[in-house]
Amino acid sequence: MSLKRVVITGIGVVSPFGNGVAELVRGMEEGRSAVRFMEGWDRYNGLQSLVAAPVEMRGEKDIPRQKRRSMGRMSIFAAQAADEALADAGICLADENLWRVGCVIGSTMGSAKSINDTFETMLPDRDLSRLNSTMFFQCMSHTVTANVAQYLGLNGTVMATSAACASALHALGVGYDLIRLGRQEVLLCGGAEELHPTVTGSFDILFATSTKYNENPQKTPRPFDRDRDGLVCGEGSGILVLEEYERAVARNARIYAELTGFCTTANGLHVSQSNRDSMVTCMRQAIEEAGLAPEGIDYINAHATATIQGDQEEAEAIRELFGPAVPVSCIKGYIGHTLGAAGSIELAAALKMMEQGVIYPTHNLETVSQECAGIGHVMQPLKKQIRSILKNGFAFGGINAALVCTKI
Structure with missing residues (x-):
């Protein structure tokens, strides 16, 4: 089928x-x-x-x-x-x-x-x-x-x-x-x-x-x-x-993007602590389902809750897959962590960035933490053509989700 x-x-x-x-x-x-x-x-x-x-x-x-x-x-x-x-x-x-x-x-x-x-x-x-x-x-x-x-x-x-x-x-x-x-x-x-x-x-x-x-x-x-x-x-x-x-x-509808890849994984290790390895697997599988390599992603909208351990694990996972080449930002500095709504509100923001050709910076990111360095932090508005977005969501319970949207 x-x-x-x-x-x-x-x-x-x-x-x-x-x-x-x-x-x-x-x-x-x-x-x-x-x-x-x-x-x-x-x-x-x-x-x-x-x-x-x-x-x-x-x-x-x-x-x-x-x-x-x-x-x-x-x-x-x-x-x-x-x-x-x-x-x-x-x-x-x-x-x-x-x-x-x-x-x-x-x-x-x-x-x-x-x-x-x-x-x-x-x-x-x-x-x-x-x-x-x-x-x-x-x-x-x-x-x-x-x-x-x-x-x-x-x-x-x-x-x-x-x-x-x-x-x-x-x-x-x-x-x-x-x-x-x-x-x-x-x-x-x-x-x-x-x-x-x-x-x-x-x-x-x-x-x-x-x-x-x-x-x-x-x-x-x-x-x-x-x-x-x-x-x-x-x-x-x-x-x-x-x-x-x-x-x-x-019906000649305006299309923001095509949903091309999705993955959800569990770390099976700890009910509240994030895990870099399971994050890497989740992101990689979503990207592969989208038919892309890591270098095919133009923007990562991170989960980035501003917790000490969570941000470190996500930064390390992004660094392992992408290095510093792909722009990374999140919007929780503007509106806080909207929990069960975060993935969709933040994806909506990312789709508008794709439409406008601009990436808004991570608000309140003034000095990158040493353990979160080595990835493409966006700290000022960045004009960029975006054809593919990776959206991350990492939850308590060791549950990870990653979604890829591609511009048609």
Whole structure:
């Protein structure tokens, strides 16, 4: 059986810079940081990291209340990003066979705020009668993809991926397979995440968060930098329209890029520590599936969470495969680590860089750490023709993902 080709025809984003892809790009162009001190978080005993990159909720009431009642923040973000992605792709669902249109959207878990509120409501007196019926739908692990499907009236494949920071790339990889196998024609793929003190706290207790910049929040996170001290959580959603190539050409769609390679691997060694060797294997296999050699990659959008060990392992893996020849940057210095949404928001940014012929630098990278040296760090805007992108995503649990997009 011959596999079908898969292309990206639409992009939608809700990020800490605001609603829309244009706001994300503008924030990077202007070299801004969306990270700020979080008022009220200091009430949580033991929480050391008090900075994050929140989204200002806008336009949520444009979603009908009947649909919105079952949505937490993350589902609202995804619904808004999905609307933008469909409009960008020029797809009107009223004209589609909705049995051939679906969505695959990942997150680390259900709505963090809704989960917290549920237990705060129920546990003092162990009184389940205080809970309303919509709270479950906000808390369930597939809340985002289910709510987006209900909001849009989709009848095709609806799946949720949950692999921490690799969730969105896993969603894109699943979508890639579903379309090239002919099971679906159009898929909305990506991830969504929301902020809550308990989310940052889960990283805090692992000593993975940035704690030294609470009084100077816009100086963190610092991917690959000598003075990095951990990640900063963000929130939002990135949704991409994946479409079968012949169908996209037939309707004269604008094509951002073709998805040509994907790989996911596990290191099987440690639940929280990254591993260079498994990263190398993951990147190499994705590149080989794309029919490329390492020198055929024009830009690497790194995972680069600004943790001490994670950045070192990723830099060493990139150095082994690519040396200093390929430009490398990441966008977490601008908007923080959006966790389950990171892969798709960051890929959206990379696709806009491909379109514009410019690579935005790694924000807050001022002095490259010695253990992260030897790769092509982008520290100033770089004009470059980009024909191929490698997007990395490396998650707790020892889960790696790498995806290759090629310009047609």
